[in-house]
Amino acid sequence: MTLTDVTITSRDEATSREAVTIVSPDAACCAPLTRETISPADAEVFARRLKALADPVRLRLVSIVAASDGQEACVCDLIEPVGLSQPTVSHHLKVLTEAGFLARSKRGTWAYYRLVPGALDATAAPLVSI
Amino acid sequence: MTLTDVTITSRDEATSREAVTIVSPDAACCAPLTRETISPADAEVFARRLKALADPVRLRLVSIVAASDGQEACVCDLIEPVGLSQPTVSHHLKVLTEAGFLARSKRGTWAYYRLVPGALDATAAPLVSI
DNA sequence: CCACTATATCGATGGATGTCAATATTCAAG
């Protein structure tokens, strides 16, 4: 991403939120940044992924799927372990799928959710390099 | 970790009326777990930590602090970059501090927030081993 | 003590989210 030096006005609740970037070194009066910071857009994307995981039920669902044979589990086998209603489990699985952590494949009447390889690692990696 | 009661008893008796379901000889009818799954309590704790990070503003705050000299930044230097009100920034910093990602130290009138070493890595680690 | 600055807390508010019951949809079997 490109650096855009922006004179940040006061809190004029305008919509220019994407333009906030790191401070150029010459204007280092207050906070000398030694590295580049995450861009607002990247933070938004990353937060969305983390939010999909930041739920105890969804963490358990991912864990059960990951621990299942072939890293794949049927919905009917996920309802009982988490102890919630079928629509709720379906909702959580949808959130995880839309976030890229699970993938759905239907076989007959059953829907199987499998772990997307590398999805969890791809989310963990930016954390250590933040 | 403790192994929660993984009753792998299938719900086979549900269809015991007259339909003799043909079960494949490999007996992999439902969900054979090959590994241990996360406990509900651990999922709750982990989800709480992830939730503290799953916000674009907080991710940017952590990033700015991490990129600052000495991995430490004053509140007054964090308000402008994120473009939000001072109470809101203070709120986010509190959330991050209570979650163990930041630590606060007051010097004079100013409050400095610094990165807690290893906190991010400790959160990223369980993700890859889920 | 008083004024000023930096930060934290409080109260309110609009929007996001987790949950369920009811219903729709999809698919296999008769």
Added chain:
DNA sequence: CTTGAATATTGACATCCATCGATATAGTGG
């Protein structure tokens, strides 16, 4: 085509959360 089962979607509701303005608290200097 009709029935039944597995799953997804919808609508409603309660709760949580990000944000702000107003205010309180703490620390510095006169």
